[in-house]
Amino acid sequence: MPLVKNGKVVDDPYVRILDDAAIADDTSVIVPAVRLLADAGEFVQRAGATGVLWQNDRNVSELSPHLDRLALVALVFPNFRDGRAYSQARILRERHHFRGELRATGQVLRDQFLFLLRAGFDAFEVTKFTDAAAFVETIHRYSVFYQPAGDGQAPAFRRRLSKAGTSRPIIEYLRS
Amino acid sequence: MYLYDDFDRTLVAERVDEFRDQVTRRLSGELSEDEFKPLRLMNGVYLQLHAYMLRIAIPYGTLSADQLRTLARIARRYDRNYGHFTTRQNLQFNWIKLSDLPDVMADLAQAGLHGMQTSGNCVRNITTDQWAGIAPDEIEDPRIFAEILRQHSTMHPEFSFLPRKFKIAITAAKHDRAAVRVHDIGLRLHRNGAGEVGFEVIVGGGLGRTPFVGKTIKPFLHKRDLLSYVEAILRVYNQYGRRDNIYKARIKILVHDLGIEKFAAEVDAEWQTIKDGALSIDPALIADIVARFCYPNYESLSDQPGELKRARSANPRFETWFRNSVSAHRVSGYAIVTLSLKPEGAPPGDATSEQMDEIATLADRYSFGEIRVGHEQNLVLPHVAQRDLPDLWASLDKIDLATPNIGLVSDIIACPGLDYCSLANTRSIPVAQELTRRFSNLDSQREIGRLHITISGCINACGLHHVGHDRILGVEKNGQEFYQITLGGRADEKAELGALLGPAVPYAEVADVIEDVVAAYVELRERPNELFVETVKRIGVEPFKERVYATR
Amino acid sequence: MTAPSQQKLKIHGPVIVTANRLSDGAVVYRAAIGGWTTRIEAAAVVTSAVAAKDLLTIAIADDVGAVGAYVAPVELNGGRIEPGNLRERIRLAGPTFDLPITFGI
Numbered sequence: 001m002p003l004v005k006n007g008k009v010v011d012d013p014y015v016r017i018l019d020d021a022a023i024a025d026d027t028s029v030i031v032p033a034v035r036l037l038a039d040a041g042e043f044v045q046r047a048g049a050t051g052v053l054w055q056n057d058r059n060v061s062e063l064s065p066h067l068d069r070l071a072l073v074a075l076v077f078p079n080f081r082d083g084r085a086y087s088q089a090r091i092l093r094e095r096h097h098f099r100g101e102l103r104a105t106g107q108v109l110r111d112q113f114l115f116l117l118r119a120g121f122d123a124f125e126v127t128k129f130t131d132a133a134a135f136v137e138t139i140h141r142y143s144v145f146y147q148p149a150g151d152g153q154a155p156a157f158r159r160r161l162s163k164a165g166t167s168r169p170i171i172e173y174l175r176s
Numbered sequence: 177m178y179l180y181d182d183f184d185r186t187l188v189a190e191r192v193d194e195f196r197d198q199v200t201r202r203l204s205g206e207l208s209e210d211e212f213k214p215l216r217l218m219n220g221v222y223l224q225l226h227a228y229m230l231r232i233a234i235p236y237g238t239l240s241a242d243q244l245r246t247l248a249r250i251a252r253r254y255d256r257n258y259g260h261f262t263t264r265q266n267l268q269f270n271w272i273k274l275s276d277l278p279d280v281m282a283d284l285a286q287a288g289l290h291g292m293q294t295s296g297n298c299v300r301n302i303t304t305d306q307w308a309g310i311a312p313d314e315i316e317d318p319r320i321f322a323e324i325l326r327q328h329s330t331m332h333p334e335f336s337f338l339p340r341k342f343k344i345a346i347t348a349a350k351h352d353r354a355a356v357r358v359h360d361i362g363l364r365l366h367r368n369g370a371g372e373v374g375f376e377v378i379v380g381g382g383l384g385r386t387p388f389v390g391k392t393i394k395p396f397l398h399k400r401d402l403l404s405y406v407e408a409i410l411r412v413y414n415q416y417g418r419r420d421n422i423y424k425a426r427i428k429i430l431v432h433d434l435g436i437e438k439f440a441a442e443v444d445a446e447w448q449t450i451k452d453g454a455l456s457i458d459p460a461l462i463a464d465i466v467a468r469f470c471y472p473n474y475e476s477l478s479d480q481p482g483e484l485k486r487a488r489s490a491n492p493r494f495e496t497w498f499r500n501s502v503s504a505h506r507v508s509g510y511a512i513v514t515l516s517l518k519p520e521g522a523p524p525g526d527a528t529s530e531q532m533d534e535i536a537t538l539a540d541r542y543s544f545g546e547i548r549v550g551h552e553q554n555l556v557l558p559h560v561a562q563r564d565l566p567d568l569w570a571s572l573d574k575i576d577l578a579t580p581n582i583g584l585v586s587d588i589i590a591c592p593g594l595d596y597c598s599l600a601n602t603r604s605i606p607v608a609q610e611l612t613r614r615f616s617n618l619d620s621q622r623e624i625g626r627l628h629i630t631i632s633g634c635i636n637a638c639g640l641h642h643v644g645h646d647r648i649l650g651v652e653k654n655g656q657e658f659y660q661i662t663l664g665g666r667a668d669e670k671a672e673l674g675a676l677l678g679p680a681v682p683y684a685e686v687a688d689v690i691e692d693v694v695a696a697y698v699e700l701r702e703r704p705n706e707l708f709v710e711t712v713k714r715i716g717v718e719p720f721k722e723r724v725y726a727t728r
Numbered sequence: 729m730t731a732p733s734q735q736k737l738k739i740h741g742p743v744i745v746t747a748n749r750l751s752d753g754a755v756v757y758r759a760a761i762g763g764w765t766t767r768i769e770a771a772a773v774v775t776s777a778v779a780a781k782d783l784l785t786i787a788i789a790d791d792v793g794a795v796g797a798y799v800a801p802v803e804l805n806g807g808r809i810e811p812g813n814l815r816e817r818i819r820l821a822g823p824t825f826d827l828p829i830t831f832g833i
Contacts, residue, residue, distance in 0.1 A: 080211075080214075080337070081214055081297070081337050082337065082419055083297075083334070083335070083336065083337025083338060083414060084414060084415055084419075086333060086334040086335075086336075086337065086414070087334055087411050087414045087415050088415075090334055095449055109211060111194075111198065111211075111215055112337075114333070115331075115333040115334075115336055116333075117333075118333035119333045119334055130206070141190055141193065141194050142187065142190045142191075142194075142331075143186060143190065144183045144184075144186045144187040144190065145331070146187070146327040146328060146330050146331065146332075147327070147328050147329075147332055147333075148454040148455065149333050149334065155454075156183040156184075156187075156327065157327070157461050157464065159183065160181070160183065160464055161460055161461065161464060
């Protein structure tokens with residue numbers, strides 16, 4: 001499954017370890033929520049980056065005490081029609097000010113890229129290669145957004161009130 | 177009505193391009209039906225029995241004459257020359273080809289029309305009272321906030337994959353013509369004790385398999401808090417609404433399961449974290465939207481001008497129509513005119529492309545170019561000068577749009593039913609047609625008085641069968657069409673569900689049974705203006721049951 | 729009639745597989761010679777649950793041709809294939825009332 005970051009398909013520096021196997025200190029690793037919460041001390045001081053895979057039916061605010069030690073949070077779309085992780089993403093970004101990598105996993109399809117981006121995701125385990133290749137083109141489909149989300153795009157009503165405002169191209173925002 | 181600016185036009189144009197790309201990828205097989213279906217639903221494209229159906233949003237039921245002409249053109253060019261107005265103020269075309277849809281949407285976009293979010297698990301068309309902005313009993317025009325909510329909920333990145341569809345309605349009048357108590361969120365603009373105007377917020381109402389009247393979650397919400405509060409409700413629903421069973425996935429189930437107090441507490445906890453943020457509505461935002469709402473330049477006219485008085489005394493048919501189809505306007509000298517789309521023998525709520533063009537012309541001439549779509553599947557010309565009523569009536573009469581049956585027994589609301597819809601158990605339209613024939617006599621209809629019959633072909637209640645006075649629901653028994661009849665519901669501020677009359681009745685007997693029910697009502701009512709629903713409330717269904725089932 | 733997607737596959741007599749053509753939504757039937765046809769007389773008729781399941785599986789896989797495939801009953805009258813319930817009669821013949829005729833104003 002191709003990983004897209006900054007508009008490009010990239011190699012994944014993270015290893016998923018979903019059981020109790022030992023983890024080398026300098027590995028960038030993604031572990032399931034149960035493991036992180038069972039022994040947060042295991043992950044407090046590591047050379048490698050730590051990420052967590054958080055299921056979509058669990059309250060994401062439980063992660064809040066651990067966020068400053070997490071480089072990555074992976075949220076799940078068990079199928080693309082199950083939109084719970086959009087709320088989780090916004091809560092993590094906008095309420096808890098999580099600044100690390102927010103990764104979309106599960107069934108991640110092209111026609112949801114822009115919603116995902118606006119909800120705060122910046123990394124995407126894309127289900128189909130053809131979709132991954134079309135990422136940049138897809139996210140430029142729209143230049144007008146009606147509502148504020150955590151992505152900083154000025155919603156239409158703000159732009160109307162300050163006619164001088166123009167929306168920033170999304171790809172620049174990704175880099176900043 | 178609201179005039180699109182560049183931002184609105186750009187968004188719709190971008191949406192058309194995206195959909196064109198999606199259709200191309202579907203037709204080539206790059207997208208499977210499973211992947212495509214939610215995308216086409218979010219543009220209002222259903223697959224029905226015979227063909228695709230396109231549902232076009234008519235925001236808060238307000239259309240310009242140019243928009244109606246565009247709909248007529250699309251009916252002629254891409255469909256079979258007619259359209260169907262629905263109970264949620266939308267329009268449906270029943271014969272559109274998928275391969276034509278991108279072009280159809282491009283044509284619609286030119287007129288500021290689209291099918292966005294008229295289907296799918298997202299926030300649907302925000303509906304309001306068809307007399308919004310013109311009714312005498314209104315404190316403010318609710319369409320301003322309907323527009324603010326429409327923009328907020330359009331392509332909302334967080335709420336495009338909700339557990340299920342989400343319907344919001346808003347009213348600002350004493351008499352609730354928007355049925356806010358049977359919506360997922362109902363909003364009632366009113367004045368509080370301190371004289372401030374704000375919203376009563378009602379949540380968890382709905383019809384269908386498990387009908388509920390909504391509960392008040394917040395008795396008074398300030399205007400500035402509307403978007404943040406709605407956002408909080410949606411966020412709680414998005415996270416906790418059931419996703420394991422589509423029949424238990426609406427917010428009404430969540431509210432019922434948690435109880436209103438616990439649900440309100442969840443919403444409030446969420447709301448406290450966002451209420452003073454970016455969603456706070458400042459007065460400048462409201463003023464900006466109001467500035468793009470185009471209101472008529474009313475003349476200073478008096479009520480009951482000479483032209484009207486003379487026509488009323490000279491022409492009995494005009495007088496009958498005037499007393500039935502014309503309502504008071506908040507501006508003196510003007511009137512609200514309802515156009516009946518329920519002529520005898522016709523499918524309720526349909527209009528041909530010729531009728532649409534003619535209505536557009538009449539709207540330009542007599543109604544400042546504006547039309548409204550009602551929940552009862554009729555149309556409204558909202559700003560008619562009283563002196564123009566005789567001429568208007570003559571034109572409407574020529575094209576079969578002046579049947580004086582508004583609110584009467586033959587003004588039936590019916591869903592498309594098994595003749596069109598893949599969800600239906602039974603047909604609705606032929607039942608409605610037969611009933612309009614049985615009750616065609618206008619004198620009898622007037623004697624019967626106000627009585628609402630609604631017909632739904634399945635439990636999903638698109639014909640609003642839970643809240644008509646006399647409601648008919650199609651069910652299937654052993655491959656035959658049967659109909660359950662329920663009496664005594666209402667959808668307004670005194671909303672209540674009703675009571676079953678008795679065993680389901682076969683297709684061939686429905687019209688007879690309804691005639692018996694209506695005859696029983698006329699006999700049993702205390703006085704001529706005791707409404708059917710009041711009679712049922714007073715005496716219960718037993719007396720009706722006796723008469724109907726005695727000989728069956 | 730209960731929506732077919734909610735039906736369990738129970739065969740009580742001859743059945744066909746029907747769907748709607750992808751490009752225009754027209755009613756089509758899985759043809760005896762393979763592919764999709766708008767003519768019910770050319771439909772593949774099967775009489776066992778196993779055969780129906782197989783036919784349906786093939787039909788569903790062909791979702792560039794048609795969508796929403798399901799099993800529907802038919803009646804065989806003197807060798808003619810006819811729709812086996814009201815829903816299928818309506819799908820074949822159209823709504824049970826006249827559509828508006830174009831008239832000039």
